[in-house]
Amino acid sequence: MMSHQLVALAIVAICGFATGSLVETPGVTQAPPPLPPQVNPARSRVRNNFRTPVSSSLPLNPARCDYKELMTNLHDRVGILVTLDEDQRHRLEVIDKKLDQLVDSSEARMESMKVQQLNFQQRLDSFEHIQRLSRNTLDELKGETDQVFGPRAVRELKHRLRNRRKMNDISRTVRAIPQDQYTAASGSSDARDFNSSSLSVSDRLDALATLLTSTALNVRAVQWDVAKLAQSINRQRRVSHRKGLGQGPGQGQGQQPPIFYGPSGPGGYQPSSFTRPPSSCQQSFLAIEGILKVQLTPESESFYVACDEDWTVILNRSSDELNFERGWLDYKDGFGNLAGDFFIGLNKLHALTSSAIHELRIVLEDFAGNVAYAGYSTFAIGSEKELYPLNLLGRFQSDLTPSAGDSLSYHAGAKFSTVDADNDNCIDCSCAQKHKGAGWYNNCGTSNVLGQYFQQNYGRAGETGIFWDTFQGKDYSLKRIRMMIRPVNEEEARR
Known part of the structure; x- marks a missing residue:
């Protein structure tokens, strides 16, 4: 209240100074006017050389200063400043929350790195211990060997001399003996032994060459038979798919016949292609118990x-034995067992989807045994420098039955987030911490395939x-989920 009176007095003073008059304000007592000075009559007779201005007979109307309007304008401006101050304060609070979240995520990442460093140090110590034990055992074995067979230097020298004699015997030139000399010397046992030994070496070399040639021919024939068998299997799959006999995850549309790294035909041979590992699970006939070693490029x-x-499996979840609430480094390199629950790793997934155009298939199952499928025509993610964004997610394949619905398109374009790396589009929250998992979160999401596994109260x-919004809703945690990719041919990619 006092501040408003002071502002009013200041406005009144300014108005009075500008107009040269006094303005009566409410609440302020006006002082009486001063008495006129006494004029000396003697001095009044003295002639004044200065001109005296003639006063007007009409009184001047002092200009009025409307302080109420000024107060209104000032009050409006103060209100605007208060509003701006509250807005800035709210923004500062949001920034403080985000900074706190960044600090928490950084601390979590540091803790994860410390744990990994401690684990690595423990493994290194155990490896050094095993190495010391191996050295001690090797030294003991060397000492026992030296006691039984003599010093090592002597044994090495004898071994070198023995190898040198063998090389000299093998590389010795066999001279051709004339027929008459062979007949004359046929009675000699030394000559018979010499010729029999020379012929036996030649026979052995010829037999070895014949064995290698026959083995190579047999391997080529087996490879060609396997290639023809794979082509016939794929042909039968396409025919079955056209007839609508199956809609399972292994019977999709546009299936490309497997590329066989072997002979190019009945009379051709490709040694460079044969030695190179396969580049995808389309050569699954080479897999051992479902595990295949792949190499995307020769380099x-x-x-x-x-x-x-x-199909190449990139995610499999069927139990609560493996924890998926992990940090950035774990999701970068991958974790789990390929024969059980696992995540392939973002680096490998980026390499796979960058080498060729892939399609995505997701198989979901609830605790009642209901199975549903979700498929997308194309799928690819970015690099670590881009924070592994979901760059490519094609058309939803609604022809798969039973369909689980589309709960992934909302995440298209989002970056990958973990509990210690908040890269989502939610300003006031961390979706990975909220959903206790990881994934491509937009403003959180409509699916959470990397969330917690609930064995009870699912x-x-x-x-x-683990939820898929269009299949059992967000509150229901699924029993099994499997994500798979496979390359598509050029015609399917253009489609």
């Missing part, structure tokens, strides 16, 4: 993948469970 490193016929798990 890249090879790695193992799990195959479901010609019907009321909430958004922290």
Whole structure:
């Protein structure tokens, strides 16, 4: 209240100074006017050389200063400033929350790195211990060997001399003996032994060459038979698909026949292609118990993948034995067992989807045994520098039956987030911490395939469970989920 009176007095003072008059304000007592000065009559007779202005007979009307209007304008401006101050304060609070979240995520990442460093140090210590034990055991074995067979230097020298004699015997030139000399010397046992030994070496070399040639021919024939068998199997799959006999995850549309790294035909041979590992599970006939070693390019490193016929499995979840609430480094390199529950890793997934155009198939199952499918015509993610965004997600394949619905298109274009790396589009929250998992979150999401596994109370798990919104809703946590990719041919990619 006092501040408003002071503002009013200041406005009144300004108005009075500008107009040269006094303005009566409410609440302020006006002082009486001063008395006129006494004029000396003697001095009044003295002539004044200065001109005296003639006063007007009419009184001047002092200009009025409307302080109420000024107060209104000032009050409006103060209100605007208060509103702006509240807006800035709210923004600062949001920034403080985001900074706190960044600090928490950084601390979580540091803790994860510390744990991994401690684990690595423990493994290194155990490896050094095993190495020391191996050295001690090797030294003991060397000492026992030296006691039994003599010093090592002597044994090495004897071994070298023995090898040198063998090389000299093998490389010695066999002279051709004339027939008469051979007949004359046929009675000699030394000559018979010499010729029999020379012929036996030649016979052995010829037999070895024949064996190698026959083995190569047999391998080529087996490879050609396997290639023809694979082509016939794929042909039967396409015919079955056209007749509508199957809609399972291994019987999709546009299936490309497997590329066989072997002979190019009945009379051709490709040694460079034969030695190179396969590049995808479309050569699944080479897999051992569903595990296949692939190499995408001749220059890249090879790695193992799990195959479901010609599909490459990138995620499998069927129990609560493996924790999926992990940090960025774990999801980058992958974790789990290829024969059980696992995640392939973002680096390998980026390499696979960058080498060729792939399609995506997701198989979902609830605890009642109901199975549903969700498929997308194309699928690819970006690199780690881009934070592994879901760059490519094609048309939803609604012809798969029973269909689980489309609960992934909402995540298209989003970056990958973990509990220690918040890369989602939610300003006031961390979707990975909210859903207790990881994934391509937009403003959180309509699916959470990397969430927590609920063995009990799966019907009321909430958004922290493994849910697919268009299949049993967000509150239901699924029993099994499997994500698979496979390359598509050029015609399917253009379509």
